[in-house]
Structure formats: structure tokens, C-alpha cells
Amino acid sequence: xxxxxxxxxxxxxxxxxxxxVNCEQVGLWGRDAALADAINTRHENSGYLPGIPISPRVQAxxxxxxxxxxxxxxxxxxxxHATRDVISHALPYLPKHAPIITVAxxxxxxxxxxxxxxxxxxxxxxxHPYIAVLSGPSFxxxxxxxxxxxxxxxxxxxxxxVRCQKAxxxxxxxxxxxxxxxxxxxxxxxxxxxxxxxxxxxxxxxGHNARAAIITRGLAEITRLAVRKxxxxxxxxGLSGMGDLVLTCxxxxxxxxxxxMELGRGRALQEILADMKQVAEGVKTAKSAxxxxxxxxxxxxxxxxxxxxxxxxxxxxxxxxELMTRQPKSELV
Ligand SMILES: NC(=O)c1ccc[n+]([C@@H]2O[C@H](COP(=O)([O-])OP(=O)(O)OC[C@H]3O[C@@H](n4cnc5c(N)ncnc54)[C@H](O)[C@@H]3O)[C@@H](O)[C@H]2O)c1
Ligand SMILES: O=P(O)(O)OC[C@H](O)CO
Numbered sequence: 001x002x003x004x005x006x007x008x009x010x011x012x013x014x015x016x017x018x019x020x021v022n023c024e025q026v027g028l029w030g031r032d033a034a035l036a037d038a039i040n041t042r043h044e045n046s047g048y049l050p051g052i053p054i055s056p057r058v059q060a061x062x063x064x065x066x067x068x069x070x071x072x073x074x075x076x077x078x079x080x081h082a083t084r085d086v087i088s089h090a091l092p093y094l095p096k097h098a099p100i101i102t103v104a105x106x107x108x109x110x111x112x113x114x115x116x117x118x119x120x121x122x123x124x125x126x127x128h129p130y131i132a133v134l135s136g137p138s139f140x141x142x143x144x145x146x147x148x149x150x151x152x153x154x155x156x157x158x159x160x161x162v163r164c165q166k167a168x169x170x171x172x173x174x175x176x177x178x179x180x181x182x183x184x185x186x187x188x189x190x191x192x193x194x195x196x197x198x199x200x201x202x203x204x205x206x207g208h209n210a211r212a213a214i215i216t217r218g219l220a221e222i223t224r225l226a227v228r229k230x231x232x233x234x235x236x237x238g239l240s241g242m243g244d245l246v247l248t249c250x251x252x253x254x255x256x257x258x259x260x261m262e263l264g265r266g267r268a269l270q271e272i273l274a275d276m277k278q279v280a281e282g283v284k285t286a287k288s289a290x291x292x293x294x295x296x297x298x299x300x301x302x303x304x305x306x307x308x309x310x311x312x313x314x315x316x317x318x319x320x321x322e323l324m325t326r327q328p329k330s331e332l333v
Contacts, residue, residue, distance in 0.1 A: 004071035010048040010140035012077030020055035021170040027067035028060045036060035052144045068093040079279040080106025105188035106281040107288035114185040135188035136239035137247035152240040154178040183231030187241035192282030194218030196260035198249035203264020256282040
């Protein structure tokens with residue numbers, strides 16, 4: 001079997017390494033020719049996963065045509081804000097009848113579309129039955145190091161989810177299938193915003209009680225939005241919901257939590273982002289969450305405060321006071 005991964009950042013490379021267990025060849029597309037060359041000759045992605053061996057079956061290239069040639073499975077692993085542009089360039093070479101799996105965890109700012117909705121928007125209808133999403137607690141570094149990782153693969157079409165599950169099954173990588181494409185994607189995208197909030201609390205030195213409260217109430221608001229958009233509430237207590245939320249709000253490897261910690265320490269967003277090479281999807285998704293909240297009339301109080309701190313210069317301490325002194329309510333409302 002031959003697979004293609006579009007996006008040679010940390011997660012694309014890590015997933016290419018997983019696919020290389022069951023595939024004879026994995027084409028890995030990226031924009032950086034020097035990086036592609038290094039992956040092919042030294043079998044290491046020194047820019048994103050330094051020191052971690054990458055299978056020689058992974059063949060990096062800057063040509064979408066070469067990466068996608070003969071692929072029986074396509075993974076899209078560029079950040080969500082780049083997905084529309086990348087898929088439009090990939091379309092002429094995109095194989096028919098091959099699953100197309102998005103792993104980006106974000107909601108597009110301008111359209112408020114999830115990644116599978118965006119793919120349906122960009123691709124001709126004949127591709128739609130092959131669209132799937134992979135999400136769940138999966139730091140790229142641990143995945144690449146072949147540490148045990150378990151995720152959810154969702155598709156409207158069961159057969160497609162099962163095909164992806166089989167291709168990715170290894171001794172250290174396991175997945176569960178789902179048809180709740182909506183719940184899986186809102187869980188994956190919104191947990192990044194809540195992780196920024198958890199980081200802010202940590203940056204302010206607010207302790208374990210505050211972090212647990214953010215995770216729990218964060219899950220409540222993610223679930224509220226996902227259910228309003230047609231998701232199954234049980235999905236949000238699964239791997240792509242609570243599982244990924246806990247990982248990202250507590251894990252030292254999280255880029256979103258890192259952004260939050262620096263915001264909590266009083267640094268400005270642009271200054272924090274300028275120091276980062278990798279994407280923190282929650283920054284852009286905070287804006288989508290705020291707009292979605294207004295559009296569909298669902299309260300997302302923690303996401304709203306993250307937006308205000310990151311984009312409007314609100315003081316993190318003032319945001320905490322505002323959250324704590326909201327109108328008293330019942331927990332289950
Ligand atoms: N890293 C993880 O642990 C992890 C885990 C699960 C899911 N994800 C998700 O996977 C997606 C990719 O994340 P990542 O961690 O690999 O990011 P990254 O920052 O490590 O790499 C991003 C890659 O996309 C490329 N890129 C950026 N903008 C581009 C553009 N406009 N056009 C083409 N290529 C572009 C970069 O050159 C880089 O190769 C994100 O949505 C992220 O949330 C990441
Ligand atoms: O490093 P983060 O915060 O982008 O999180 C990475 C993954 O989404 C964790 O599952």
C-alpha cells in the first residue's frame with residue numbers, strides 16, 4: 001500500500017511514521033526543500049521532531065504530484081488556516097476512491113466551517129464519501145517515538161473509517177471509529193482554546209483547583225456547542241473530547257497551553273507567537289469560537305475570555321474575576 005501525507009510539520013511527519021509500519025511507501029509533502037532532503041537522506045525531521053528516527057519508507061517531496069501519485073490514503077496535516085489553499089493545489093492530483101483524512105484541529109475563521117465541511121466545500125462531490133477526520137490525545141513527539149497512542153477516526157461512511165483504522169493499526173497506535181464527525185471536530189478544535197485558558201491559569205499561578213475547574217467547565221461549553229451543531233454528547237466524553245482536553249490542558253508538550261502560560265505571565269500575543277515555530281491552533285479558533293457563540297446563541301464563557309485576553313488586551317486577572325462572578329447557575333444547565 002502507498003499513502004500520502006500533506007504537511008511535513010510535527011504531526012504530519014509523526015503520522016507518516018505510523019503509516020510507514022503498514023505501507024511500503026509514504027509520500028510526505030512539505031514546502032521546505034531542504035527539510036525534505038534531510039528527511040530523505042538523514043531520516044530525521046530536524047526542524048520539527050529533532051532526534052527522532054523517521055522510517056526510510058517515508059519519502060519527502062515538495063511536489064504535490066509526486067506525493068499523491070498512486071496514494072491509496074491521503075492525510076491532510078497542514079494547519080486549519082492553510083487547508084483550503086493546500087487542498088485547492090492538491091486537487092488536480094488527488095486520487096479518487098482513496099480516504100482523505102484531515103487531522104487539523106480548527107474551525108476556519110472566515111466561514112466557521114469544520115475541516116470536513118471545508119473539504120466538502122472545496123472538493124467535487126465524488127470525493128465526499130471518502131472524507132474522514134482523525135482526532136484525539138496525540139502529541140506528535142510521543143507518536144513519532146512510538147509511544148502508545150489512541151485516537152478516534154470519524155467519517156459519515158463507516159467503511160471509510162474502518163479502512164483508515166486498518167491502515168493505521170500498529171502495536172503502538174490504536175483507533176476507534178465513529179460516525180460523529182461533528183462531535184469529534186468540535187472536541188478537537190475547542191479543546192485548544194480551553195488549553196490556552198488552562199495555561200493562562202497556570203501562568204498566573206492559580207493552582208490545581210482552577211485547572212480542574214477550567215477542564216470541567218470547558219468540557220461543558222464544548223459539549224454545549226457540539227450538541228447545538230448536531231454532535232452526540234457522548235463523543236465529548238471520549239478520546240476526541242475529554243481525552244484530548246485533559247492531555248492538552250495538562251501536558252507540558254502542548255503549544256496551546258504554552259501560549260496560555262505566556263499570556264498569563266503578561267506577554268502580548270504577537271510577541272509569544274513570534275517566538276514559536278509551530279502552530280497553536282487555539283489562537284485562531286478562539287476567534288471562530290467567539291463568532292460561533294454569537295451566531296448560534298450558545299454561551300462559551302471561557303472561550304470568550306480567552307479571545308478577550310488574546311485579541312483585546314484584557315487583563316487575565318480581570319478575566320478570571322469575571323468568570324468567577326458570573327450569574328450563579330445550576331451545573332447541568
Ligand atoms: N503536533 C501535534 O501534537 C498534533 C497532534 C494532533 C493534531 N495536530 C494538528 O495537526 C495540524 C498540524 O499541526 P502540526 O503540529 O503538524 O503543526 P506544525 O506547526 O508542527 O507544522 C505545520 C506544517 O504546516 C506547514 N504550513 C504552515 N502553513 C502552511 C501553508 N499556508 N501552506 C502550506 N503549508 C503550511 C508548515 O510549513 C509545517 O510543515 C494542526 O491542526 C494541529 O492542531 C497536531
Ligand atoms: O500542542 P497542541 O496544544 O497543539 O496539542 C497537540 C495535540 O492536539 C494534542 O492532542
